[in-house]
Structure formats: C-alpha cells, structure tokens
Amino acid sequence: MAALALAFYWVPSDADQGFSQRIFYVHVPVALTAYACFGWGAWKALRLLWTNELRYDLESYTAVHMGTIFGVLTLATGAIWARISWGIWWSWSERQLTLFLILFLFYSAYFMLRYSLEPGPRQARASAVYALFGVVLIPISFLAIRLAENFIHPVVFTERGPQMAGSMFFVFCLSFAGMLGLAGALYQIELFGKRLDLRLQELRRVRV
Amino acid sequence: MTSTASLRLYLSDVLLLARKDLKLEMRSRDTVPAMLLFVVSSLVVFHFAVPSTLSSETERTVAFGLLWIAIIFTALLGLTRAFVAEREQRLLDALVMAPCDRSAIWLGKVLAVVGFLVLAEIIAVPAFVLFFQGVSAVTVAALVLANLGIAAVGTLLAAMAAGSRTRELILPLLFLPLAIPIVVGGIGASVADSPERFLGFLALYDAVFGIISWAAFEYVVTE
Amino acid sequence: MIRSRNLGRSFGEKTVLEAVNLDVAAGDILLVTGRNGSGKSTLLALLAGLLAPTRGTLEVAAERRSIGFVGHEPLLYQELTAAENLDLFGRLYRVQEHRERSGMLLERYGIWDVRHDRVSSFSRGMQQRLALCRAMLHEPALLLLDEPFAALDAEGVELLSDALAEPSQQRTLVVSSHQPDRLEPIATLRLALEVGRSR
Numbered sequence: 001m002a003a004l005a006l007a008f009y010w011v012p013s014d015a016d017q018g019f020s021q022r023i024f025y026v027h028v029p030v031a032l033t034a035y036a037c038f039g040w041g042a043w044k045a046l047r048l049l050w051t052n053e054l055r056y057d058l059e060s061y062t063a064v065h066m067g068t069i070f071g072v073l074t075l076a077t078g079a080i081w082a083r084i085s086w087g088i089w090w091s092w093s094e095r096q097l098t099l100f101l102i103l104f105l106f107y108s109a110y111f112m113l114r115y116s117l118e119p120g121p122r123q124a125r126a127s128a129v130y131a132l133f134g135v136v137l138i139p140i141s142f143l144a145i146r147l148a149e150n151f152i153h154p155v156v157f158t159e160r161g162p163q164m165a166g167s168m169f170f171v172f173c174l175s176f177a178g179m180l181g182l183a184g185a186l187y188q189i190e191l192f193g194k195r196l197d198l199r200l201q202e203l204r205r206v207r208v
Numbered sequence: 209m210t211s212t213a214s215l216r217l218y219l220s221d222v223l224l225l226a227r228k229d230l231k232l233e234m235r236s237r238d239t240v241p242a243m244l245l246f247v248v249s250s251l252v253v254f255h256f257a258v259p260s261t262l263s264s265e266t267e268r269t270v271a272f273g274l275l276w277i278a279i280i281f282t283a284l285l286g287l288t289r290a291f292v293a294e295r296e297q298r299l300l301d302a303l304v305m306a307p308c309d310r311s312a313i314w315l316g317k318v319l320a321v322v323g324f325l326v327l328a329e330i331i332a333v334p335a336f337v338l339f340f341q342g343v344s345a346v347t348v349a350a351l352v353l354a355n356l357g358i359a360a361v362g363t364l365l366a367a368m369a370a371g372s373r374t375r376e377l378i379l380p381l382l383f384l385p386l387a388i389p390i391v392v393g394g395i396g397a398s399v400a401d402s403p404e405r406f407l408g409f410l411a412l413y414d415a416v417f418g419i420i421s422w423a424a425f426e427y428v429v430t431e
Numbered sequence: 432m433i434r435s436r437n438l439g440r441s442f443g444e445k446t447v448l449e450a451v452n453l454d455v456a457a458g459d460i461l462l463v464t465g466r467n468g469s470g471k472s473t474l475l476a477l478l479a480g481l482l483a484p485t486r487g488t489l490e491v492a493a494e495r496r497s498i499g500f501v502g503h504e505p506l507l508y509q510e511l512t513a514a515e516n517l518d519l520f521g522r523l524y525r526v527q528e529h530r531e532r533s534g535m536l537l538e539r540y541g542i543w544d545v546r547h548d549r550v551s552s553f554s555r556g557m558q559q560r561l562a563l564c565r566a567m568l569h570e571p572a573l574l575l576l577d578e579p580f581a582a583l584d585a586e587g588v589e590l591l592s593d594a595l596a597e598p599s600q601q602r603t604l605v606v607s608s609h610q611p612d613r614l615e616p617i618a619t620l621r622l623a624l625e626v627g628r629s630r
Binding site: 220221231235293296297299301302303307308430 | 479480481482483494495496498500502504505506507508509510511515519520522523524525549565
C-alpha cells in the first residue's frame with residue numbers, strides 16, 4: 001500500500017514543470033494530510049473519553065505522531081517554497097507556515113506530556129484531552145494569525161501559490177490522495193509496531 | 209431535585225472551594241506577592257530590553273506587547289502554584305472522592321486564579337502607565353476577558369501537570385501555544401483601530417476553551 | 432457490596448495487583464494483609480474509585496457520597512485548622528448538622544482541644560486521628576482504611592479499634608494492615624496479598 005501511495009505521488013510530480021510549482025504539489029497536500037491526522041487523532045481521543053476503552057489511546061497517539069511528522073514536512077517544504085519564491089527561508093506572512101509552527105510547538109508539548117505521565121489510564125485521558133484542545137486550537141490560531149496582520153506589519157508578498165486550473169487541479173487531487181494514502185499506510189504500520197511492542201512487553205512480564 | 213436547587217448546590221460548592229483557596233493564600237502568602245513582584249520586575253527588565261529609537265507607532269505596539277507578555281508570564285507563575293496545596297498531600301484525591309461535581313473543583317480554582325490575576329493587574333497596569341504609556345478602557349476590558357481564558361485553560365493544564373513527573377516544567381510548554389491567541393487578542397484590542405473585533409475574538413476564545421475545559425476537567429483528574 | 436473478578440492493575444510495565452476475586456456483602460469486615468508493596472494500597476484506591484482497573488472487573492455498590500477513605504497521606508489541608516478541614520469536607524459531603532457531627536468526632540478522637548490549630552502543627556498521629564474524623568464525618572456505608580494504625584499511638588489504636596468493633600449492620604469495612612492482630616477478632620473476611628496476587 002505504501003508503494004502504491006509512493007507511485008501515485010511520484011508520477012504526477014515528475015510530469016510537472018518547474019521546481020517551485022512542483023513543491024506546491026507536495027507542500028499543500030502534506031499540510032492537508034497533517035490536518036487530517038490531527039483531526040483523526042482528536043476523533044480517537046473523543047472516542048476514548050466517550051467509551052473509556054484504552055485501545056483508542058494508541059490510535060490517537062499514532063495519529064498525532066503521524067500528524068506531527070507531516071507537520072514537520074509541511075514546515076520543511078514550506079521553507080523550501082519560501083526560499084525559491086522569495087529567496088528567504090522563513091516568512092511570517094505565510095499564514096499556513098505560521099500556523100504549523102504553532103501546531104508544531106503544541107504537539108511537541110503533547111509528546112512531553114505523554115512522556116512525563118505514567119503509562120496507564122491517566123496518561124491516556126490527559127493526552128486525549130490535550131489532543132482535543134489541538135483541533136480547537138487550529139481554527140482559533142488561524143483566526144488569531146489573520147487578526148494579528150492588523151497590527152503586525154502588513155503582508156509584503158501578496159502573491160500566493162500558483163493558480164490552479166484544469167489538469168493542475170487533477171494532479172493536485174491525485175497528489176493529495178496519494179499523500180493521504182501514504183499517511184494511512186504509515187499509520188497502520190506504526191500502529192501495528194506499537195501494538196507489537198505492547199504485546200512483547202506483556203509476554204516478557206508473564207515470563208518473569 | 210429541581211434544577212435550580214442543584215445549580216444552587218453546585219455554585220455553593222464552587223464558592224466554598226474558591227474561598228478555601230483564598231483563605232490558604234491569605235495564610236501562606238506564597239503566590240500573590242511573588243506574582244506582584246514578578247510583574248513589576250519584568251516591566252523594568254523590558255524597559256532596558258526595548259530600543260528607544262523605534263517610530264512612535266511601533267513603539268506603542270511594542271510597549272503593549274511587553275505588557276501582555278508580562279501578564280502571560282505572571283499568570284504562568286501563579287498557575288504553577290495553583291494546585292500546590294492539593295498536590296503535596298494528594299488532596300486532589302480527597303476532592304475527587306467528594307460527591308460534588310468534578311467541574312466544580314475546576315470552577316472554584318478558576319475563580320481563585322482570576323482573583324490572583326486581578327490583584328497582579330491592579331499593580332501591573334498602573335506600573336505600566338507609569339513606566340511606559342497610558343492605557344484605554346478597551347485594554348482593561350481585554351484584560352478582564354483574557355483573565356477568564358487564561359484561568360480556564362491554565363487551571364485545566366495545571367491539573368494535568370500536577371499529576372506528571374515534570375510538574376512545573378511542563379506547564380509553560382503546554383500553556384504557551386494555547387496562549388498565543390490571547391496575546392493576539394490582547395495586543396490587538398490595545399492598539400488596533402477597531403478593537404471590538406479583538407474583544408469579540410477574546411470572548412470567543414473564552415467561550416470555546418471555557419466550555420471544553422469545564423467539560424474535560426473530570427477526565428483529567430479521574431481514571 | 433463489592434464484587435471483583437480477576438481484578439488487576441499495572442502501572443506501565445509494573446503489575447502491582449493481579450487476579451483478585453472479592454465478594455464482600457454489606458456489613459462485612461474485610462481484612463487485607465500482605466507485606467509492603469503487595470498491592471494493598473492499590474486495591475483500596477481501586478475500591479475508592481481513585482484508580483481504574485487495567486484488567487478484570489470491579490463493581491462497588493456504593494455512591495461516592497457514601498464512601499469514606501483513609502490513605503497513606505492524611506488528605507488534609509495543612510494550612511487550615513482541624514475544624515476548618517472538617518467544615519470544608521462536611522459541606523462538600525452535604526452532611527446534615529456537620530458542626531455537631533464533627534465536634535462529636537473531634538471529641539471522640541481526643542483532638543477537640545486543638546481544633547483551632549493548623550494541621551501543619553499536628554504530629555503525624557494527630558493528623559491520622561483527624562483523617563479518621565474526616566473519613567467518618569458523613570457516616571459512610573463503605574469505609575476504606577489503608578494501614579489506619581500506622582501512625583497512631585497506643586491510645587489512638589485503642590480508640591480506633593473500639594470504633595471499628597462497634598457492631599454495625601450498615602457499615603461495610605475494608606481495612607488493610609501488615610500487623611493485623613487488632614483486627615483479626617472482628618474480621619469476617621480475609622484477603623492475603625502476596626506481591627500482587629491473592630493467596
């Protein structure tokens with residue numbers, strides 16, 4: 001499945017012209033996939049709090065983990081894009097990048113929180129609540145960033161990414177689908193790995 | 209039981225718990241004096257950190273930025289102490305076992321934290337006026353709204369942090385990303401041409417995060 | 432009152448309690464024995480609802496308002512006085528005439544004279560006496576006592592044993608102790624824990 005997703009994603013970006021544009025097909029789908037992962041993690045967190053079944057904890061954690069990886073990729077591709085388009089590595093005027101920086105800090109704190117709590121129901125619940133805060137923070141922060149433009153000096157680069165039309169949109173959708181597929185596959189692999197880990201720990205404990 | 213009667217009981221629990229926190233603070237005098245001293249010290253430090261050659265409009269924005277940073281960090285100082293009495297003796301367990309609604313524990317603590325913040329601001333705002341520049345009524349309104357949001361989110365996170373290994377260390381990490389919108393709303397209300405939008409934004413923040421913190425507290429303190 | 436099947440609890444990789452089966456009827460007195468680290472406190476915290484089981488099932492047929500708990504920590508505000516602590520919990524538990532009731536308990540446990548002193552000035556034994564007052568304030572139907580004799584002096588042990596020996600049809604009692612001589616005569620059920628497992 002991962003191979004399929006990769007194939008999906010390499011073909012369209014190869015077929016495209018110009019590196020600056022090509023990165024757009026990576027950057028935006030990666031960002032959207034990160035949102036999807038955070039949303040999925042929050043959904044699983046809600047399920048955990050609702051049903052009190054601990055298995056949702058691992059699913060929520062894995063989704064947030066994937067979201068953070070894709071979030072870092074968003075920051076990296078965004079920085080490359082900014083470098084190519086405007087010759088600078090970082091621009092506060094790019095709302096989505098700023099938002100991802102905040103989210104990166106937020107979800108890094110999520111991992112800190114997990115590591116400083118004993119594994120068990122309490123860790124699961126606190127993490128779930130924090131993951132839920134995350135999805136609420138996304139729109140609120142986006143709004144905050146827009147509002148902040150009123151007093152932090154106005155946008156210099158009004159030029160947005162390439163305009164989309166026809167075939168480009170198709171390629172974009174294909175790329176997004178591929179990226180989602182990739183995230184889904186990684187999610188399954190990671191979830192499987194984490195479950196295996198737990199199972200091993202259990203077996204080791206029984207033997208002792 | 210009718211809903212008014214149960215609401216009255218709920219509120220009496222909240223007030224009971226908030227009064228208990230204020231009484232504890234009156235006796236130990238640990239937190240509020242520290243917050244007062246901290247907020248004034250940081251304003252003095254900021255005076256030396258800001259270059260005085262900026263244009264006047266930018267300077268105004270920067271100065272208000274300093275005020276809001278001072279408030280947020282002072283709040284953090286208070287929040288790290290919010291559950292100290294409960295944590296030392298595992299008293300949170302005793303409160304969680306009590307038959308009162310768990311969210312009443314949260315709301316009582318929120319009220320106490322708001323009280324401490326107001327005390328800190330009663331010193332901070334005049335100090336800011338003295339050292340930097342005057343403030344408008346809108347800024348004061350923004351402070352009131354921000355206090356609610358800070359206390360609501362901060363109390364929930366402080367309860368989370370109280371149960372963790374790293375305790376005080378982790379609270380700022382958890383809190384600061386969530387405080388960014390408050391800073392934006394606060395500075396915007398202080399300097400922008402149309403402050404109503406920023407006050408509205410702060411009120412939205414309070415409502416949204418107030419409701420989820422209220423609903424989520426029970427999950428943070430129980431298994 | 433309490434029913435558990437294959438009840439277990441672990442903290443991370445460490446299992447502290449395993450395969451506990453309990454059937455406690457209303458009015459029973461269950462004595463839990465075992466060495467330090469055998470999971471006695473964890474069991475009581477599970478019964479109090481402070482911890483959730485990580486395996487097995489546990490049913491406790493008591494509401495929060497009718498459970499009394501004394502743990503390792505006295506669960507008292509150190510900077511409040513004895514009377515203020517009882518006042519706070521009396522109100523939270525909505526005890527009718529809690530002043531009279533707490534006055535009676537303070538007197539019975541011999542700390543009436545120091546009721547206006549802060550708990551921080553109390554010795555560990557006096558704190559334990561006050562903790563017992565707090566746990567019994569609302570006349571709980573299920574009383575959970577974790578090593579209640581640990582910090583008490585001879586007089587305190589006497590007072591508590593007398594209180595526990597009072598015949599009561601309504602009250603279910605779960606007491607953990609690693610020196611159970613005092614409780615052996617009154618216990619109706621016994622559970623010996625051996626590093627997490629019931630024997």
